[in-house]
Amino acid sequence: MKSTISVKLQERCDSLCELCSTEKATAAFAVSPKDNDKIENEVAICEHCYSLIESNVSGNHWQCLAGSIWNTEPSVQALSYRILYSLKENEWANEILTSVELDETVVTWALSAFQKAAIHVDSNGTELLNGDTIVLTQGLNVKGVNFMAPKGTIVKKIHLVADNHEQIEGKVNEQTIVILTKFVRKQG
Numbered sequence: 001m002k003s004t005i006s007v008k009l010q011e012r013c014d015s016l017c018e019l020c021s022t023e024k025a026t027a028a029f030a031v032s033p034k035d036n037d038k039i040e041n042e043v044a045i046c047e048h049c050y051s052l053i054e055s056n057v058s059g060n061h062w063q064c065l066a067g068s069i070w071n072t073e074p075s076v077q078a079l080s081y082r083i084l085y086s087l088k089e090n091e092w093a094n095e096i097l098t099s100v101e102l103d104e105t106v107v108t109w110a111l112s113a114f115q116k117a118a119i120h121v122d123s124n125g126t127e128l129l130n131g132d133t134i135v136l137t138q139g140l141n142v143k144g145v146n147f148m149a150p151k152g153t154i155v156k157k158i159h160l161v162a163d164n165h166e167q168i169e170g171k172v173n174e175q176t177i178v179i180l181t182k183f184v185r186k187q188g
Contacts, residue, residue, distance in 0.1 A: 085114070136155070136183060
């Protein structure tokens with residue numbers, strides 16, 4: 001995400017792009033999935049680098065990352081690593097990647113852009129979405145509320161549990177319960 005460059009970030013980069021180091025930095029670029037709520041998440045970049053990032057253009061320009069990957073700022077390292085990783089089929093990019101040993105948290109941050117979100121699937125492997133209607137494929141003892149949800153129970157307007165692809169939430173007997181996806185089938 002691109003935003004206006006702050007005075008602190010301008011000072012940190014000495015008014016130069018933290019990626020190419022040749023052009024004037026004109027914007028603060030937040031390295032996803034973090035946002036620009038802290039300077040530690042941002043990279044000062046020039047218009048040229050920003051346009052290449054936004055258009056996913058590869059090419060010789062990114063050889064400049066051989067310098068920025070060594071920057072002391074984790075955000076600059078993460079963005080440099082991310083761009084190089086996307087170009088790793090090029091020998092020069094792969095050489096740069098293998099020449100540096102970054103902190104594991106920086107590498108994880110950089111590679112987060114390439115990780116797909118967990119997909120919730122039912123017992124048949126069908127993808128589940130927020131708002132779907134499902135049918136229980138077996139009877140479930142519901143903990144904490146002393147009732148059993150019988151096999152064949154229809155649960156409407158489910159909610160996916162964001163941090164666990166094996167769980168959904170839904171209302172049964174007016175109670176919101178957590179249901180394991182392996183015990184449900186999406187209804188037509």
